[in-house]
Amino acid sequence: MNRFDTLRASREAGHPPGRVLDELAFAPGEAIRASEPARHVSACAACQARIAALREERARFLRARPARAFAARVLEQAARPSWWERPRLWALAMVPALALVALALQGALPGPGASSGSASIRYKGAAPVRWEVLVSREGQPAVAFPEGMPLREGDVLRFRVVLPERGYVFIANLDEAGQFTRYYPADSAHAVALEPGEHVLPGSVVLDDVQGEERVMVFVSPTPLEAQEVEAAVRQAFERAGGLRFEDPGLPVPSASHVHVKEAR
Secondary structure, three states, X not given: OOHHHHHHHHHHOOOOOXXXXXXXHHOOOHHHHOOHHHHHHHOOHHHHHHHHHHXXXXXXXXXXXXXXXXXXHHHHHHHOOOOOOOOHHHHHHHHHHHHHHHHHHEOOEOOOOOXXXXXXEEXXXXXXXXXXXXXXXXXXXXXXXXXXXXXXXXXXXXXXXXXXXXXXXXXXXXXXXXXXXXXXXXXXXXXXXXXXXXXXXXXXXXXXXXXXXXXXXXXXEOOOOEHHHHHHHHHHHHHHHOOOOOXXXXXXXXXXXXXXXXXXX
């Protein structure tokens, strides 16, 4: 039995999933500490070890990124306009189209209260990666999908990336059992070079019927990336963290990720 089989078996045995252990490891609330999963962890050596691994992974992340330098990069990112913060004329021109999309998707995709569809940004000492996961459901137009909202079998994913400079783009998926899948490019094991600017990547991904949490990751490198080195790095990060909630995918290139949960139809 490999480590991924062991992880699946532990969940089937009644251990809390990775996202719950992540909350227990870092959330300060008394309500969380008094929850049923917290009581389970207090009596479970295996879960305590996984929480310790999560905390150690975060500690390594913070040690590798001094607070002053990390804060400076965050402030730099905040000062840069996002791709959707274009001139007001562009925004006004898009209002009718966006209204039609909203009406078409009413009831099919998450409604009011959903957060932005842009993925969280990870800094690796270079310009940040900006991207969005676009989702089409039941033939409707693809729209930005908020991280953490549930997806379903048959949903179609596309990806929009914004590159500050020329780079090689590689997108992969890792599910909660540790299964690695290459998403982009679909027909090559090598990252694809893209010029600076905004790109809606060609091709799409149709989600299968496997349920549970998944993490989609984008990597942008100044030199070509190979599928094998990406897979090796994210598998090691997955094993160290005991699940998908690792801070750093382990490659020395800019990256960002998007976590979602697949549910039954």
